């Protein structure tokens with residue numbers, strides 16, 4: 264009641280004021296009322312028009328957003344931690360932020376870590392679309408992206424979510440930033456039609472490099488970082504590569520390209536055959552031959568200058584210390600998947616080799632990788648044994664696990 268009275272008195276005062284004002288001008292009350300009415304009518308119809316226009320725009324925008332949201336794609340998704348929980352399913356197409364690009368995936372390779380993720384034996388942050396080894400074409404750029412355009416052929420480093428502020432990021436090693444959450448492991452990856460990623464991690468691909476070859480940039484860059492940048496393999500050295508999976512075979516190719524004499528070991532003859540095809544000098548199957556005896560024979564009992572450990576297998580890690588020469592080098596790449604591994608400590612002390620543990624790669628290794636593929640110093644296509652459509656991901660995983668396949672490419 265009180266509030267009504269208060270409003271009422273103001274209303275009355277205003278009316279009185281208007282009335283006295285009206286008497287000072289020549290127009291009559293009726294004329295003014297008619298004028299006000301038509302003015303109000305115009306205002307009202309304008310407001311209606313504006314409102315209709317606004318509503319139309321709002322609905323059009325919503326429709327567009329809904330349209331956007333509706334766009335789905337098929338993807339290989341790890342749904343949750345635990346063994347299995349991988350499905351080929353519908354997922355929304357990714358949206359980009361202002362400093363990202365949308366990439367149409369042309370080829371995505373299966374990595375050993377994808378198999379570990381499948382079996383719950385690798386760090387991960389599910390649910391996420393899997394896949395971190397890929398190549399593709401930019402189909403959309405964020406508003407702040409410079410130097411990249413739609414149609415560019417690219418591959419991308421995987422150090423997504425690195426903070427840019429910590430000691431490692433500031434000293435050029437964002438690949439070991441504790442905040443890193445790589446594609447396909449910590450954020451959505453490339454086993455899908457599209458993947459969104461930061462423009463700053465892209466590398467341009469020359470036209471002469473196929474998308475299939477370029478999808479192997481990531482594992483090649485890991486080996487370039489390990490062999491060329493950290494352990495510095497050089498011409499004339501004798502190099503022993505244990506394990507002839509993709510990492511071992513790439514390492515063997517790099518060591519050959521650097522001018523080394525290369526020995527490769529593996530338990531599978533098909534993998535050793537592939538190593539021979541790639542031009543390595545000697546192959547050894549530890550199941551059939553005594554590795555130490557053979558290496559001693561080849562090096563006049565000196566031992567090898569460099570062992571590149573790419574198997575992660577406990578017996579091979581132990582053998583690495585037997586094979587390396589005094590003051591030689593060991594490049595440790597293979598992950599054991601175990602909490603700890605036995606090693607002949609005293610042998611290591613007496614031989615005093617330089618053991619370099621290597622993890623992931625950075626910008627320079629990536630650029631070296633692309634140059635070496637372009638100049639035909641390494642041949643990624645030669646280790647691709649299977650090429651399958653994305654929906655056959657399970658078949659592909661099984662072929663790797665059975666040891667039938669070396670590198671498998673999935674085509675979304």
Ligand SMILES: NC(=O)c1ccc[n+]([C@@H]2O[C@H](COP(=O)([O-])OP(=O)(O)OC[C@H]3O[C@@H](n4cnc5c(N)ncnc54)[C@H](O)[C@@H]3O)[C@@H](O)[C@H]2O)c1
Pocket residue numbers: 374375376482485505506507508509510511528529530531534549573574575576578579595596597598599621622623
């Ligand atoms: N350090 C890194 O940044 C990095 C990056 C990628 C992969 N990796 C690791 O590197 C290793 C190799 O990767 P991959 O994709 O080639 O895996 P892979 O499983 O395909 O290859 C390992 C090979 O080692 C062979 N092997 C097993 N026991 C052996 C033994 N006693 N002697 C000789 N060979 C033996 C296997 O037959 C297999 O061919 C894996 O442990 C992987 O997790 C490390």
Ligand SMILES: [Zn+2]
Pocket residue numbers: 374375376395396481482
């Ligand atoms: Zn990988």
Ligand SMILES: [Zn+2]
Pocket residue numbers: 425426427428429430431432433437440441442
């Ligand atoms: Zn950091």
